[in-house]
Amino acid sequence: MAQVVTAAETLEDKLxxxxxxxxxxxxxxxxxxYQSNFLTTYIFSTDHKIIGRQFLMTGIFWAFIGAxxxxxxxxxxxxxxxxxxxLRPILGKWILVDANGIGKLDPEFYYSLVTLHGTILVFFxxxxxxxxxxxxxxxxxxxxxxxMASPLLNAFSYWFFFLAGVVLFLSLFLSxxxxxxxxxxxxxxxxxxxxxxxxxxxxxxxxxxxxxxxxSALLGGINYITTVLNLRTKGMSLWRMPLTIWAFFITAVLxxxxxxxxxxxxxxxxxxxxxxxxxxxxxxxVGGQVLERIGGSPILFQHLFWxxxxxxxxxxxxxxMGLVSEVLSVHSRKPIFGYTAMVYSMLAIGFLAFIVWxxxxxxxxxxxxxxxxxxxxxxxxxxxxxxxxxxxxxTIYGSNFRFNSASLFAVGFVSMFxxxxxxxxxxxxxxxxxxxHDTYFVVAHFHIVxxxxxxxxxxxxxxxxxxxxxxRFMNETLGKIHFWGTLVGAYAIFWxxxxxxxxxxxxxxxxAGATFESFRHFGDLNKFITVAxxxxxxxxxLFIINFFYSxxxxxxxxxxxxxxxxxxxxxxxxxxxxxNWPGRIPAVQRWSYDYSKNGEEFIPQYVPLKEGERxxxx
Amino acid sequence: MSSxxxxxxxxxxxxxxxALWIAIASMVMVFGAFTSAYxxxxxxxxxxxxxxxxxxxxxxxxxxxxSVTLHLSYTGFKAGNEKRYKLMMIxxxxxxxxxxxxxxxxxEALNEIGATFTVxxxxxxxxxxxxxHAAHVLGGIxxxxxxxxxxxxxxxxxxxxxxxxxxxxxxxxxxVDLLWVYLIVFFMLNGS
Numbered sequence: 099m100a101q102v103v104t105a106a107e108t109l110e111d112k113l114x115x116x117x118x119x120x121x122x123x124x125x126x127x128x129x130x131x132y133q134s135n136f137l138t139t140y141i142f143s144t145d146h147k148i149i150g151r152q153f154l155m156t157g158i159f160w161a162f163i164g165a166x167x168x169x170x171x172x173x174x175x176x177x178x179x180x181x182x183x184x185l186r187p188i189l190g191k192w193i194l195v196d197a198n199g200i201g202k203l204d205p206e207f208y209y210s211l212v213t214l215h216g217t218i219l220v221f222f223x224x225x226x227x228x229x230x231x232x233x234x235x236x237x238x239x240x241x242x243x244x245x246m247a248s249p250l251l252n253a254f255s256y257w258f259f260f261l262a263g264v265v266l267f268l269s270l271f272l273s274x275x276x277x278x279x280x281x282x283x284x285x286x287x288x289x290x291x292x293x294x295x296x297x298x299x300x301x302x303x304x305x306x307x308x309x310x311x312x313x314s315a316l317l318g319g320i321n322y323i324t325t326v327l328n329l330r331t332k333g334m335s336l337w338r339m340p341l342t343i344w345a346f347f348i349t350a351v352l353x354x355x356x357x358x359x360x361x362x363x364x365x366x367x368x369x370x371x372x373x374x375x376x377x378x379x380x381x382x383x384v385g386g387q388v389l390e391r392i393g394g395s396p397i398l399f400q401h402l403f404w405x406x407x408x409x410x411x412x413x414x415x416x417x418x419m420g421l422v423s424e425v426l427s428v429h430s431r432k433p434i435f436g437y438t439a440m441v442y443s444m445l446a447i448g449f450l451a452f453i454v455w456x457x458x459x460x461x462x463x464x465x466x467x468x469x470x471x472x473x474x475x476x477x478x479x480x481x482x483x484x485x486x487x488x489x490x491x492x493t494i495y496g497s498n499f500r501f502n503s504a505s506l507f508a509v510g511f512v513s514m515f516x517x518x519x520x521x522x523x524x525x526x527x528x529x530x531x532x533x534x535h536d537t538y539f540v541v542a543h544f545h546i547v548x549x550x551x552x553x554x555x556x557x558x559x560x561x562x563x564x565x566x567x568x569x570r571f572m573n574e575t576l577g578k579i580h581f582w583g584t585l586v587g588a589y590a591i592f593w594x595x596x597x598x599x600x601x602x603x604x605x606x607x608x609x610a611g612a613t614f615e616s617f618r619h620f621g622d623l624n625k626f627i628t629v630a631x632x633x634x635x636x637x638x639x640l641f642i643i644n645f646f647y648s649x650x651x652x653x654x655x656x657x658x659x660x661x662x663x664x665x666x667x668x669x670x671x672x673x674x675x676x677x678n679w680p681g682r683i684p685a686v687q688r689w690s691y692d693y694s695k696n697g698e699e700f701i702p703q704y705v706p707l708k709e710g711e712r713x714x715x716x
Numbered sequence: 717m718s719s720x721x722x723x724x725x726x727x728x729x730x731x732x733x734x735a736l737w738i739a740i741a742s743m744v745m746v747f748g749a750f751t752s753a754y755x756x757x758x759x760x761x762x763x764x765x766x767x768x769x770x771x772x773x774x775x776x777x778x779x780x781x782x783s784v785t786l787h788l789s790y791t792g793f794k795a796g797n798e799k800r801y802k803l804m805m806i807x808x809x810x811x812x813x814x815x816x817x818x819x820x821x822x823x824e825a826l827n828e829i830g831a832t833f834t835v836x837x838x839x840x841x842x843x844x845x846x847x848x849h850a851a852h853v854l855g856g857i858x859x860x861x862x863x864x865x866x867x868x869x870x871x872x873x874x875x876x877x878x879x880x881x882x883x884x885x886x887x888x889x890x891x892v893d894l895l896w897v898y899l900i901v902f903f904m905l906n907g908s
Contacts (some may be wrong), residue, residue: 327734355745
């Protein structure tokens with residue numbers, strides 16, 4: 099199909115030629131000797147666009163594995179009496195078959211599934227798959243850079259992530275099973291190899307995987323920060339950056355400051371496991387045998403873990419917030435409401451992230467007077483969060499909204515963020531937490547506010563930037579089925595959990611109904627949740643089918659800027675090569691949110707200000 | 717055109733140096749986490765008290781001196797004094813290795829007074845923290861090895877590119893030096 103050249107694109111070429119910034123890039127890079135065959139182009143590439151897509155595909159792979167795990171343990175929770183022998187071809191000896199041929203899920207493996215579901219989703223999917231993907235694809239394209247500050251370190255960042263995945267995946271095949279002590283890896287279950295089956299080799303591989311992942315996150319974060327601060331094109335001041343870039347930047351700062359603390363905590367854990375130190379182990383008896391460890395404190399690990407663990411949830415949600423802000427503004431055809439407030443609220447969330455970690459430890463024996471401090475700062479997070487929600491609604495309000503898969507998922511994100519955020523106000527109170535901690539109320543809260551919400555932000559991003567990534571559109575009908583099904587289904591899964599949680603049903607139990615007579619009557623509710631979870635799972639399979647089908651056979655993109663967006667990524671050729679722009683880099687003349695201004699539907703960032711026109715950025 | 721656009725490319729720091737500063741920030745967080753854990757753990761009681769062996773103070777003097785020699789090497793490089801540049805760089809490498817040897821002697825001395833690796837978290841912390849710091853110094857010595865190769869294999873030419881690469885080594889070396897000073901002062905103030 100011949101490429102359609104619109105009037106806007108002719109203007110764009112003219113302006114880039116006149117005003118653009120000439121970095122003499124193409125005088126130094128004739129062709130590309132490093133990306134000449136299949137292996138160097140698609141596998142060991144240093145091009146940020148390829149690396150971003152590698153992060154995305156690997157993230158999708160892990161999302162599938164993690165979700166499949168949740169289906170297995172949801173089957174156990176919803177139908178504890180059912181025969182699971184049919185899972186033997188996949189799970190093998192983890193399905194215990196009795197004399198009558200009835201198969202049961204091995205309780206030990208149930209814990210492994212819960213542990214790995216958490217680890218995989220939090221780190222591999224919603225950290226690497228979300229901020230890894232979109233930071234890589236969007237940072238250079240939206241700030242007008244040829245690539246990352248260090249393309250090589252960027253490739254290393256992906257490959258360390260890949261290795262972390264390989265190690266964790268292999269731990270599934272250990273005869274003693276993968277780690278089973280929960281994704282938080284609290285000692286003593288994580289510190290004593292003899293504590294449980296999964297605490298031996300499974301935990302060792304979990305630690306190695308995490309160490310590799312931390313290296314990946316640090317290499318990525320250092321690169322993102324350097325790129326944003328150093329490689330912005332001419333005219334791209336900080337206050338003209340799209341909110342996506344602000345979000346990725348703050349996310350990277352959080353990662354670079356918090357992941358090292360987890361590294362310290364895990365390092366001490368390694369010494370406790372294999373060198374006989376007692377940082378986390380005090381007087382302890384395992385299997386009737388008194389251990390020699392004295393004087394350690396398991397709470398110490400919790401402090402170190404949650405000092406990462408809490409910023410980590412913002413590392414997950416901030417990129418989603420950035421993507422949603424951009425998608426909502428573009429499809430509302432309106433400037434984002436309160437751009438400056440959006441930036442400051444993200445900075446405030448980023449700052450508060452570091453001083454609220456102990457709200458995960460209210461019931462761990464932390465001094466109640468110290469808890470008060472953490473309660474207050476935790477509840478203050480509601481302020482910047484509410485500012486953001488208000489601004490998203492303000493952006494949509496009165497707009498000529500375009501309903502498509504991307505914008506619907508962005509709206510869905512706002513819905514989930516409100517629903518999940520409200521229950522956070524309950525859990526942030528240390529007194530209410532006495533009843534709620536470790537129940538399904540907590541499970542419902544964090545799945546909605548950072549699990550489903552972050553996924554919705556990610557889906558909005560994938561549908562919106564798919565044309566940029568693959569030169570084709572995703573199927574809209576399937577996209578809308580995916581959205582409505584997932585929205586209803588996700589609420590169907592997690593809404594009932596609030597009730598079971600309020601009643602006190604504890605999380606992580608293999609069969610709470612069998613353990614506690616009083617929770618037996620939740621059996622039907624659990625069946626309902628499981629059925630909803632299975633439906634949502636198959637809707638995500640539909641998304642994966644749509645994704646891969648559209649890469650090869652989706653409707654082709656014929657114009658550079660199909661959404662009519664202002665940001666720079668839509669000024670590159672549809673199939674952008676190495677270096678992103680064939681000639682000069684466009685210079686930025688205005689902020690990125692000039693929609694429906696002075697009678698024009700949108701004014702891209704490279705268009706100079708008119709006589710007397712005021713720039714909304716600084 | 718806005719003022720930001722006019723300032724373009726004037727106030728920007730070298731990207732490699734900026735990346736190293738950010739990496740240093742994350743290393744500060746690693747050691748900040750260790751020393752915070754030390755304070756929290758110490759406040760919980762059951763803490764073995766012992767006196768830090770004197771050899772750690774000798775190593776402190778050595779690493780401080782190595783920063784001075786590396787600075788002299790750097791100013792020699794800039795001033796065109798090739799002899800001082802090379803001589804002082806060798807001195808720095810020797811002092812760096814001497815620091816590692818002295819730290820090892822320090823661990824031996826700790827062992828002799830009964831503050832072994834596993835006896836109590838108070839001594840375990842000293843080994844882990846100083847050990848990880850020594851690993852960072854070894855990384856610095858490796859970087860210094862590259863700088864030595866530049867100094868002795870390549871012809872002497874104080875170009876901007878060479879200077880920037882040297883500055884990265886200098887920046888990192890001063891960081892591990894200051895980091896040790898922080899750690900030894902920390903250990904002294906939180907008496908183990």
